[in-house]
Amino acid sequence: MQHPPPQGDKPLLLAARDVTKTFDRTRALAGADFELAEGEIHGLLGANGAGKSTLSKIISGHHSFDSGEMLYRGQSIRLRNTRDALRIGIAIVMQETSLVPDLTVLENIFLPELGRPGRLDYAAMRERGRVILDSLGQSDSLPFDWKVRQLSSAQKQLVEIAKALGVGAKLIIFDEPTAALSPGEVSRLFDVMARLRETGRGLVFVSHRLEEVFSITDRVTVMREGRTVLKAHPTADLSQAELIRAMVGAELGAIYTEPHRQGEARHGPAILEVSHLAAQPQVKDVSFSVRAGEILGLGGLVGAGRSETVEAIFGLRPRSGGEVRLAGRDLRANDPQAAIRAGLGFVAEDRRTQNIVPDLSVKENLLLAHLGAHRGFLRGYQSRKRKVSELLQRLGLPEERLMDASMLNFSGGMQQKIIMARWLLLSPKVLILDEPTKGVDIGTRAGIYAMLRDIVAEGAAVIVVSSDFEELLGISDRIVVVSDGCTIADLPSAMLDEEKLTLLAAPRTSMAHNTAMLEHFAREHGGAGFWALVEEDRIICLNAVVANAALDPGFKAGEACVAAQTQIPRALSRREPIFVPEADNGRTTLLLPMRNSRGHDLGWVGLSLFPDAELPQPEAIKARIDSIAAAL
Template sequence: MTLPTTASVPATATLLEVSGIEKAFGRTRALAGASFELRYGEIHALLGANGAGKSTLSKVISGHVRPEAGRVSYKGRQLSLRSTRDALTAGIAIVMQETTLAADLTVLENIFLPELGTAGFLSHAGMRKRAAAILDDLGQGGSLPLDTEVRRLSTAQRQLVEIGKALALDAELIIFDEPTASLSAGEVERLFDVMARLKESGRSLIFVSHRLEEVLAVTDRVTVMREGATVASGRETTSLSQADIIRLMVGRELGAIYAERIPSPDAEAASVVFEVKNIAAPPVVRGVSFAVRKGEILGLGGLVGAGRSEAAEAIFGLRARTGGEMWLAGNKVNFRRPAQAVRAGIGFVPEDRRVQNIVPDLSVRENLLLAHLGAHRGFGLGYAKRQDKIDELLRLLDLPAHRLLDASMLNFSGGMQQKIIIARWLLLEPKVLILDEPTKGVDIGTRQAIYALLQRIASEGVGVVVISSDFEELLGVSTRIVVISDGYSIADVPSTMLDEEKLTLLAAPRTSMRRNTALLDEIASDHGGVGFWALIDDDSLICLNSVVANDDASPGFSSGEALRLTQSAIPRGLEMRGQGFVTEADGRRSTLTVPIRSHRGHDLGWVGLTVGGSADGHSTEDIRQRIGSLND
């Protein structure tokens, strides 16, 4: 396929024009006269609250859904798509929020799944080479083996394979429907680099997302839908603020998205309600420890593949554990099956809403009461005794009572589904509630409602654990964040001491620190001291990595610790950082600190060396040059 270039097509030329699209599913009208226009070589955001119709419109454009009325024009000609194959032939591909991969096929076979059904010879070696290049572009060359079956992958990894499948099609128009919902900050940045290159090559992209900060960062124009209709068409992104977009999406002003924390009684002195130590579930979970107090929201942060979701599954009895201990309300517990965890007072909302949370053949009411069935003992279903609590939760979550009679949860928007799933566990009044990606794929209004709900249940004494790839979300809702990397918990830091950049650096895989660790080991060994890498603010420090060659030279902190400068053993050296070796007032330690930056000029913190006694005999310039090599 020959792609247009910005030189061959005018900047304002229209590639796709959609008008008057109508579509209903039973009694629910998903699209009511929707319209959309996409130019050559642009990234165009398609936005709206849950249930606004944007995903349905995306499926119409990509051939997944046939409209009842309306017109689709592509490259100046009317387009009538009878199937996704027609769309692919025309050069239109979609990256779905709910992945459409074949679970029993390998990563390689899924990336080229659309080609496997075509006539002609396929070169296996050529496919491997192309797939490897695509995954390298996405930053996944070493972490997504091509011969691994997709069913063995995490939700986030499956999303990356879905993106790779779309890129392999070399399509002229690609729709990204919530592609970043499961991805961490690093994966999102890499995807945006790929999208920018696709745009430069002349491709046109439709970007569907609930993360408005991403929309403002990466798109050229914005179209907003509400209740199946288009309410703002082709607005220049630079002309809109986040508040403007929210107003268009929900038709009203929203307050601060993160609910104000509701202090629970004696929050500081609250007892630990749930604690895990050195949980292991190989190969992904190697040693995870954390404790959550009554009335606290604890965040579990980390990158895709770090082992956060797998640790939660091991705790809940969904994954076999080979080591570790757990205590609930001071009593040792060992959950081998989810039913044991449920009856003990643990609730768990897994990441994948469609696969892990919803039973499509059951009604909405039956889905709501699934956890109740796990905890219920005795004859019958015991639904009646939960009715008062159901009524209370419906009012709290703004859910219409009559929708409980719907035959399928799949008729609900993603936000409505998520509310029902969370309500399922609140019915049981749990002691601990673990939520994995609780706002994945939901609009900003629903996110606000979920955040407020989490603060409310925490204020009632529930210990809440939130797992999220959205670092802004973790910082907004959590009081503390435990960072997981390569299957280990490596840091436990108050959220007030972190920002997104610091959290990203803390969460970096230990394997990516090999060069840094090797240097710290060298300078610590050569000088008989302690080498460290830390993020340092005016009065606080977070240690990312450290290597000890001499315990007597300890700076008073180690990897994963956060503290005030005055709490360290080298406050003077840290206060006077960057000024050569600084000896402490007691003369027992001397410290040299050197700033380091990424190849793009981003601040990566400080690398330091602490030695015992004075700095006599230690070459400042030599150490600086060796540390400076990290900037190359």
């Protein structure tokens, strides 16, 4: 029986009607509707606990459903397990990958076939793997013989996708695929998804991140409290506000409260000072300071060493050099207890493995850091009684839920708030949060931001590590960028946007190419080369190589300044592809824009020379820049 096609011309791949599912005593789905056409990317949205994960797992065969109907290519289906799902062409790419870390990439791609009797034909597998990667446009990004353990998150995800294609999946569910990816990796993933869409496959994209939903999906379905509240609506007809309203069920207003940008006067003295901190191998040279009353963002790509940096500060990771001073006193390495007693708090990245103690009650989880800081033989819970009640009110958590036996019954957002409260109980001088909104729904996220604002308003300092640049820019007063284990920029967030932050955070391999190019220019012509972002009257220098000290442009890598205060104000204001002499005729400067193959603005490359020197052809310089940019 053929199912009638949807409003578009594309045939329907999957239709789910009025699906319900109850776990134990909890109703996870109370009537979910969903449909997916061939050749579409369909966003599945909802706050935590809305049921989108449950629905995904029912479609992929992890769970069965209680009632309702599910049609796959017109046939009614009832999957008993994931193997059933894979056989008919339904695969899921999950946050926690289902890969075997100690097998190779190739073996993982063809994992479903390893169970079959008979000998494995590795040569044929290799060939088929090659074809799959070619079809994704990712021919060279996966070494087949590496163990999966050695791969980055993005590469693991690619293995998952290749694995799905290896069994001929027609329908692929991506469950929060961008959570652990850097912006560059996200855009590569979207390329892959777009290619899969072109081949007529149907993709479900489960995400919290609205801007990603808008950039990649064709239609969206929004769920709330186990029901579908917005079914298969074309994305283009929706505004961000409409989507949020559908997800939360109420108007939310701006999520980010505007950071305080009245300048530095209202911030107190530097309270935490980190100088030349190293923790081999990931952290090489990190220096920054944070002032009382300030939210400092620690930005960078995944793997840049941000989490490792804050763990080394707090004492969870051995340091190999540098110092940390809290309120003027040295903070000992490898001693979280001393750090806590000195006034430091730390919300680690992974809630389940680093924060929650599952066998202790909610109350004891809340009091865990108290127990760590507490001196004395007894547990001393009574002394915190009043503060606990106060905090519960702030969290909006009824007091009787404090006695709940397990944290795990709460939503991710509430768990995160309780972990934050664990530290607020101690009134820390500095609170460090590593990815505080990971896996937290949009409503609770606003609550967490408000909590951070309250903390700094009371005179504490907050350090936030986040891969979400939009979030980082939205909540921080100042941003320190870490790349490849080194701090490379320290700028007020008002001067930055996502694109600039991405450029600053670019890994050192591209920076190395760039430095080589600048050095080449500077040495060959005896001048000074730089790479910078130029705005109206301001400039942020990304990299600078000075071969002749007399031609120093007046700024260094990672610095921001007003164009008029540099040594090359004329060149910066003209921005023409010719050599522009300065007023005093002390130097002449060529400034050329740099764009990558996707047309993204990568800033400007400049070359300053003495006016009496032999000036090179601007076209020759431009060709060199373009060839470097293409590789970035």
